[in-house]
Structure formats: C-alpha cells, structure tokens
Amino acid sequence: VLPESAERLECVRVNGRPDQQVSPFDRALHFGDGLFETVACRRGRPRFLSLHLERLRWGCGRLGIDGGDFDDIRLEILALAREIDAAIVKVVLTRGTALARGYGVTGQEKATRITFRYAWPKETGAESQEGVQARTGSLRLGENPALAGLKHCNRLEQILARREWTDPGITEALLFSSSGKLVSGTMSNVFIVDSAGLRTPRVDQCGVAGVMRRVVLREAAGAGIPVREDVLDAGDLQKADEVFLTNARIGIWPLRALDGRAMRIGPVTRQLQASLRPLLEEPVDA
C-alpha cells in the first residue's frame, strides 16, 4: 500500500517508554490539542535541534501547555537519532489527558510526549537538482492570529488540501488564505525571488513558522541577499523569477513548474542550496 516515497515507521515511544498505546482520554485525540516537531536526522545527529525545541517551547507558551522537561525531549531525540544514518524523528507533545468532557482545562494536565522515528524515504536527489512540480490548491486556509505560526495538531486543512490531487508527478500544492494571501504549501514553506529580493509569506495570520524557513532566512541574510517576510499574493507568485519550497526534511526544493507552467531554477535558489548543504548533510546544532 505504501509508496516508496512514504516515510515508514520504525519505532515509537510514549512518555519515554517503548509503547504502542496512548490513552483514549488524551486531548490531542479529542481536539488536536497538542504540538509537534519533525526533526530530520542525518549521520546520527538531528538537524537544528535547538530551533525545533525553541519553537516547541514557544508553542507551549502560546497554547498554555505545560510541556514538561525539555531536557528529556532533547535527550530522547538525540538518542533516536544516534543509531541511524538518516531518519525523521517526530515528537508529538499533547496537553495530556482529561477525565471530564469539554474544552476547558484544569491546569493540572500533564503533557503526553510521543516520539516516532520514521525511515528516510527513498530519494535520488532529483527534487533538489531538477526541481519539483506544484499546483495551486483550491482550499483556502482560515486565518487566526492566535494559532498562526504554530506547528499544532489541528491539521484538517492540510489533509483536505493534500486530498485535492493524486498525480504522483505533483509534489506540492501552494495554498492561499481566506483573504487571498499566499501562505505556504501543504507541508512546506514557500519562498519567491524577484526584483524585491527573497521573500516568504508572513505567518502571522496562518501558516507554520518552519524551522527550515527560519534557517533559510538566516542564511540568506548572512549571504547579503535582501530578504523579507512579506504579504504576498497570486500576482507576486505569478511574476516571481524563482520559487522554492522548504521544510525540515527536504531543505530547499526548487519549483520547475507551477500549474503546468515551466519555471526557471535560478541563481539565488542554487546559492542557498549550496550554502545549506553542509548544514543538512553534517548537522551541527546551529
């Protein structure tokens, strides 16, 4: 059933113990009341672990989740990364269980930490080198500043958006918000390059503040490329000279076509790919 591109599960731990069971009272199950991080690991080391933990801690603060001991989370990710050459470690941190019905929290909840390791999917490097094809999604993302930026567990929008196409030649859909602003892909952030420099949509109304997005913004600024988080629309996307996608696993994937229209993979994309490569292949926690 699973395609070769699937990231197959290797192991799972619940609250630090090898376990295959979660309480049916967990609030993530009822309400998506939790956060997650997807940490790409290479050569036994997680990429950008501090940035992932920083975002997770920020999310806990925003949602009022007591995330427990972050050193435990850090050590667990390091341990799961250590034995393998390439894997994805996913951490789901939920608000915990509830023994009464309803949305209200007592403040006594104790976070549930579920940690998964998935095999790195088979890949040839073609996506990075030759680029990928994307389409414009028709689902519009709802806007809510209270949730914007967070990698939270309310992801029905992304699931519905991913269901809009089955063509395996299409890698990603670019999504707009209900007010018509460009936001992101279903599982990636998006950057455009034009005469204004390098820009990526703000994530203050919806979207996820991706760790790779942050790294690319930092690397670009360090290389002297003019860079800005901005309000972007379909016109900006249409007129862009270069467009690329980012996420923790893929790094940078250039767009070679959008809705069937061929696009050029340009010099800014190539420069940033080159500057990222050592960070992705030989992770140091920076």
Place this chain on the structure above:
Amino acid sequence: VLPESAERLECVRVNGRPDQQVSPFDRALHFGDGLFETVACRRGRPRFLSLHLERLRWGCGRLGIDGGDFDDIRLEILALAREIDAAIVKVVLTRGTALARGYGVTGQEKATRITFRYAWPKETGAESQEGVQARTGSLRLGENPALAGLKHCNRLEQILARREWTDPGITEALLFSSSGKLVSGTMSNVFIVDSAGLRTPRVDQCGVAGVMRRVVLREAAGAGIPVREDVLDAGDLQKADEVFLTNARIGIWPLRALDGRAMRIGPVTRQLQASLRPLLEEPVDA
C-alpha cells in the same frame, strides 16, 4: 480537581471493545483527523440519535473518512444509554491509523471508533429557568467553508477561547469570526430574537451545525415563529430582545446577561423551552 459541573468519565470502548488504549499512530492524535458527536441520553434513551448519526455520516463524506458500519455505532450508543437515567455519550470517529508520516491518506485507512460515557453533571435547572451569563470572547474564529458546520476534532480555537475566562459565574463566551460575524459560543450555538423573528448564525464559513440548533429551528418553524439562518454581527446581538444558547445537553439556556449588561428572558425563548421539554426529558428518536 474536577468541579461539580464536570462531566466525569464512566466508561470507554475502543472499536466496540472495553479498552483503555488507542494506537499512537491514530491520525486524530497527530492531526485531529476525525469527527465527534455528543449525544445526551435520558431515561435510558439517546436524544435525537438519527440526527447525530446523520451529521456524522455527512461529516465523513465531507472529510473523505470511511466511517465503517453506522449500525454498529447506533447500537453501541443505544447500549451505553440503556442502563442509565442521565448521561452523555461521546463518539469519536477518526480516519484511523497511519504507518507512514504526512498528511496524505492512502484510502486504505480503517476508522477508529471510540465511545465514552460521561456522568450527567450536577445541575439544579437554574440555568434553564434563570438564564446564564455570557461574555464576548476576544478570539476570532478562522473561516473555512471546507470545514464549516462539521463537528470535527480540530478544536484548538475553542480551547483557547475557553481559556479566556475563569470566573465560574460566566457560562459561555460568544465568538465572532475573523470577518466580524457572530458565530456561536465555545460549546453552544446561539440564537437571537428581535423584530426579524428568530435567527441564528449561518454555519457556512465557520461554526458547528449543532443538532439542538437544528431541532430548535425545526420546532420554531413548526410553531409558526419566523426563523432564519442569517449573517449576524455585533449590532444584531446588541439590539436583540432575547438571546439563548443551545447544545445537545443543555437544550436552551437563556442569556440573562452579556458582558455584565442584564438581558430579559423573553416569550419566544420560554415558548421554545416549553415545546422542547418533552423531547429532552422523554427522548424518542425524532
């Protein structure tokens, strides 16, 4: 820890078996990828069971979830209701488990059904008789027609909205959408009565198409009260002669104050409460 108003858990079944465990790969846990129903049960019988099952089936269709055998769901709710005088049965129906990472679905997922029975909370009837106090919430609900109306498991907005107050004298917050339209409470639908008759917000941009909301619309129409699903704003709420809340458990709770301003509990509210009473106290499946 739990207040007397809490609905304490009595029992739980997973896929029809008494069980305390759910797979950590369930997509509801990762993404809130599921739906739920909250069925109030009195004198051994569930209220409006067919309407709950109809909405659940509609939600499965909208999200592309294969919900399995709905007769099983029906029989399980009936069985859980049978032994007790008053309880809440909650059914969570998720898309099922995934052994690969990511938002995409294979189409082979098999739904997970988790059924809970909660004790009916202690209540004196004061809320129905004397009304409740509400406040205006500051969180604005994101708008997405693809999810609007569904009782899905992406409920972080409601959780954050419920966290805005702790005063036990306040029962509910009324919420507006990102475009400034009145939507609902955090756990209830809202109706207003004014010279235009009885109106409740449309749920085509956000909000939940509540079963009790539907019953009230039906009963009002049957009683010859002019009734409409409408686009409502803060002005409509401000000018309303009567305001009341509905959900499957509470039936109709009148507002006796909003943001500290006293409100009158009016004749339309009282008429509808009287017409609902037999349906709530002696449920027949209609």
